[in-house]
Amino acid sequence: MERALQNMEHVPERQRLVRKLESITDLTEEERQALMDLPVILREFDAGHDIVRSGDHPQSCCLILTGFVCRYMLLPDGRRQIVAFHPPGDIPDLQSLHLKTMDHSVAAMARTTTAFIPHENLQRMTQRFPGLLHAFWRETLIDASVFRAWMVALGRRTAHERVAHLLCEMTLRFAAVGLAEGMTYQMPVTQNDIADALGLSNVHVNRVLQDLRRDELIVWRRNTITVLQWGALKDLAAFDPTYLHIRNLPGLLQ
Template identity: 65%
Template sequence: MTVRSYVRGQDIVRDGDRPSECCLILAGFAFRYKLLPDGRRQIMAFHTPGDMPDLQSLHLQVTDHGVAAMMPTQAAFISHKKMQVLTGRFPGLLHAFWRDTLIDAAIVREWLVGNGRRDAHERIAHLICEMLLRFKGVGLAPSDTFNLPATQADIADALGLSNVHVNRVLQDFRRDGLITWTNYTVSVLKWDELQVRGTFDATYLHQVHKAAA
């Protein structure tokens, strides 16, 4: 595989590309997005280390969206031919990729429900809950604290809100003692209450937790 580095805002995969390789996020943070003709942006997903945001390119010839770095990010690229050899030799890997794709679709469904039916407080609380669990899943959220390198404009573009609305909701959450959000560091202080605020049910993440010994 080939490892490449990206700065904030730089495309890892571009809309309209015909990729011959898949990427794995090694370090940093990325987002999936689509631009309208007039430049308006919709962020459709956030990707933590360990994610393969363009796995679908194994079977779809043309990329219909972009994937970009939200902070200095490293990604490893593996050719489609080598991926096909690996999955042919190791069927368990093929099933793991299929499961990953299904969970990615489950997250998209949850975001669709959120942006269509949840109010602003519910959307932002839900997003914070999701990202905490996803960062925990890769060991990057000690003491319920994680680094989310998203600006208020990024959050607005992900959740269909205005920058002003995002700012007001975050102020409410800080005032109520639910979270702290300093620069890009988010700490969840009242997990149970934040889940209630966000109508959050983690089932769609399908995380598997080992029982304590």
């Protein structure tokens, strides 16, 4: 279910975009203010509802304010491949600014609040502030870098390595936008969602998570994930955070 919300000019969560971009590049005070001044239309989506569908021709991009979303593709027989997860602060359909037809769908995985930013306003802002144009271009390049890392995981990593690698990645991405308390964060996904993202069966994902819990690497209760042994989880995944290009990571997370 989709609901329109009152268009509030000073939604605190709008700082997520500023924080996300500042995790990968420098912004001036004028650029920060330009991001905060972008006109938006707020909408709320229930879990399982598509925010934008394959074949759509969007006239705006959606900034995730709260909740959690995925990008996915469907095969003709209905099988789903999740190709990306996105925490708040991300704009999962940024490519629609230049690629006018969506070739995949974006769906809410929990109740999610989005800020729809008209393309014309984004274009006007980036023309006025070239630094923001470069920031969004950098974000697009990093998105491609994440895709490459996921491709390697699907093609070459074991099941345990895939799950561990995903958990390491999401720990850093939630931390980058201030949504991780220490090593704990909220990621509302099911075992089936993990299976659809990592090319595994639901049963296989269950066994891997049991092993990670048994070895006291993680605690996963409902939607709350806590990494208990970052070094061991990172070693299991052979995780190198370089591909995320996040600046100023705490020493513990290097």
